[in-house]
Amino acid sequence: MALEADLFEQLRDTIRRFVQERLVPLEADVARLDRIPDETRQEMRELGLFGLSIPQEYGGLGLNMEEEARIAFELGHTSPAFRSAFGTNNGIGSQGLVMDGTEAQKSAYLPRLATGEMISSFALTEPEAGSDAGSLRTTARRGGDEYVLNGTKRFITNAPYADLFTVFARTETGQKPGGAVTAFLVERGAPGLSLGKIDKKMGQAGSHTCDVIFEDCRVPATAVLGGCEGRGFKTAMKVLDRGRLHISAFCVGMAERLIKDSLAYAMQRKQFGQPIAEFQLIQAMLADSRAEAYAAKCMVLETARSKDRNESVSTEAACCKMFASEMVGRVADRAVQIHGGAGYMEEYGIERAYRDVRLFRIYEGTTQIQQILIAKNMIKEAAAAA
């Protein structure tokens, strides 16, 4: 469901102001202290940012995909760590529940996720399974009216604070890999669940990941997402289709911010007696970045609208994720180049963005996974048409 147009415009203006006035000034401190202040998290809750994509009947704002993308463009104008604080509640941490949860599961968790009272995480990746999502090794064995989970999940965003994990585990053997995967809703206090130490990352300081470890972790049978075994792989794929579009939109926003900063710097920085923006070799970099960011924006909006019409966008979402994440990498690289020495120095924040954007080509499916997915679907479509 979409918001009324003027309500959406108001929301977008409010978020734009919040980003510019409250978040941008905090960027350097968040990076230095590796921490988002509690009062900022509280402001995010008050703005409804934890429930952007959660349906209105469960207390969220119920944005459709196009609206969510337009909000992500705005959020991209500041450090990705801020988005990460509420990103899992809107995206991979809650969408499995929204798409495939039972009514009882939705009513139990979505209202608290929408307000940010609870934080959610998506626990799919393992030490030996990431890209090959169907090969995961975490097991869930049924005994009476409970399951016993064993295994380790790795690099799980927001796990250090999460109250609810969507955990993907293998419930049967002997079937084709994906068919034996079941999703479970596991609460933080479940006996046998523990967390590893917080990972030290290349960038995105202020956003945290860690291992989630299950050692004979007992959960009730009611924790099976959707109440049905064997559906976890498809849930994960659907969640990732949507997540990839959101990440693509965020990449567009970050590219726009980097272009804005690069242009401002180029217009003020003088060399050889004139602003460097007057030099055609600088102009070429600015123009390439602008055209590529625009292309990605058009792709994201087109795909988001198609998703809102309930069309299958698996291939298109992968195209967006591949193009937008690679695009923002190139834009960040040019931003460093345009800033010259300043681009390499911490105080200008450009080197930080350069490190931050590197993750987009990796998580929620690497560029190489997107290529495989796109080509596989092309072959499937051609075979079906033959």
Ligand code: COS
């Ligand atoms: N929506 C709904 N169902 C989907 C789907 C989607 N987007 N994608 C696949 N499926 C279904 C298929 O239709 C198939 O169903 P049937 O068994 O009924 O035929 C089933 O899921 C298995 O699909 P497929 O054969 O394509 O699975 P593969 O193991 O070959 O999948 C890829 C390969 C690479 C596409 C998959 O493993 C993947 O996306 N990996 C990346 C995971 C990822 O992003 N990891 C990052 C960490 S999570 S932050």
